[in-house]
Amino acid sequence: MLQKLTVFSGIQPTGNLTIGNYIGALSQWVMLQKQYLCIYCIADLHSLTVMKNVQNVNQNILDTLSMLLACGINPEKSIIFAQSNVPQHTQLNWILNCFAKFGELSRMTQFKEKSHCNNTNVVALFNYPILMAADILLYGTHKVPVGKDQIQHLELTRTLAKRFNNIYGNVFIVPEIIIRHHGSCIMSLSNPTKKMSKSDININNIISLLDNNKSIIYKIQHAITDSDTPPLIKYDLINKPGISNLLNILSNITNTSILKLEKEFDGQTYHYFKEYIIEHLNYFLNKLREKYYFYRQDENYLNNILLYGSEKAKAKASVLLNKIYHKLGLQ
Numbered sequence: 001m002l003q004k005l006t007v008f009s010g011i012q013p014t015g016n017l018t019i020g021n022y023i024g025a026l027s028q029w030v031m032l033q034k035q036y037l038c039i040y041c042i043a044d045l046h047s048l049t050v051m052k053n054v055q056n057v058n059q060n061i062l063d064t065l066s067m068l069l070a071c072g073i074n075p076e077k078s079i080i081f082a083q084s085n086v087p088q089h090t091q092l093n094w095i096l097n098c099f100a101k102f103g104e105l106s107r108m109t110q111f112k113e114k115s116h117c118n119n120t121n122v123v124a125l126f127n128y129p130i131l132m133a134a135d136i137l138l139y140g141t142h143k144v145p146v147g148k149d150q151i152q153h154l155e156l157t158r159t160l161a162k163r164f165n166n167i168y169g170n171v172f173i174v175p176e177i178i179i180r181h182h183g184s185c186i187m188s189l190s191n192p193t194k195k196m197s198k199s200d201i202n203i204n205n206i207i208s209l210l211d212n213n214k215s216i217i218y219k220i221q222h223a224i225t226d227s228d229t230p231p232l233i234k235y236d237l238i239n240k241p242g243i244s245n246l247l248n249i250l251s252n253i254t255n256t257s258i259l260k261l262e263k264e265f266d267g268q269t270y271h272y273f274k275e276y277i278i279e280h281l282n283y284f285l286n287k288l289r290e291k292y293y294f295y296r297q298d299e300n301y302l303n304n305i306l307l308y309g310s311e312k313a314k315a316k317a318s319v320l321l322n323k324i325y326h327k328l329g330l331q
């Protein structure tokens with residue numbers, strides 16, 4: 001039998017996940033399980049770079065894991081683990097540090113943005129993309145699904161892999177980037193030219209996967225549309241970013257094409273359109289929430305999944321790391 005190709009991706013255990021995270025990433029992670037061996041990493045070490053509530057990291061990991069399971073990540077098929085439980089990530093991180101150039105990392109736009117808004121300007125923020133490269137390369141990963149904001153980090157990962165391979169032979173697989181399909185980027189509800197972000201300080205801009213029915217009603221009712229008269233429910237990112245964003249959300253949670261939705265809402269008011277979204281969003285989120293709380297209350301089960309996942313991850317990672325140590329003459 002042909003061996004399945006490996007997919008790797010990571011998520012930081014910070015904050016409440018949003019409908020944007022679901023549509024843009026998690027739903028795709030679920031689909032990829034059909035075809036690939038998927039390795040999903042809860043990147044707790046990455047989240048230390050923005051040291052908020054460090055004492056809650058463990059609880060945050062369990063929150064994130066419960067949501068991954070609720071969305072349909074299957075721990076019997078895929079490997080799910082917390083990054084800090086697999087020491088090979090930090091080991092390879094150091095080695096890759098010795099191959100990465102100062103200039104390359106200085107050019108990372110996310111580093112520039114993050115170090116501006118964080119008053120604790122720590123070195124780890126600079127190093128962040130190298131740890132990401134270690135995460136990915138450690139498993140002989142073929143494909144990495146990421147959002148646009150991570151492409152630069154993935155390009156660095158590819159550069160480091162090639163640079164190492166040029167000296168030591170084919171040790172690393174140079175991973176391909178899977179960029180999310182068009183229309184998978186969900187925007188802020190009040191400023192639809194900006195991405196919906198779980199760290200947005202205005203919670204009315206985001207739909208959290210754990211929002212209750214009342215806040216969904218409030219948030220959708222207040223979501224920005226436009227003042228076209230008569231109202232026009234049409235996908236047009238340039239002239240109608242608010243309506244396009246709402247169409248996008250509805251299309252994804254109901255599995256209906258935008259074209260079909262445009263036809264269905266032809267001639268309808270924005271009020272009617274929003275009522276329809278509220279109904280479907282609540283239906284979708286109620287189901288998801290139910291599953292989330294079902295998993296979340298059983299910490300024993302969750303910890304077992306992490307333990308099982310980290311054992312599998314360690315076994316895989318140590319094979320490649322040993323090979324690298326050997327190449328570098330470290331044993």
Ligand code: TRP
Pocket residue numbers: 008009010011012041043046131132135136144145146150
């Ligand atoms: N930095 C990624 C993010 O914030 C999370 C992440 C960590 C990741 N390690 C990774 C993503 C490896 C892809 C591959 O979204």
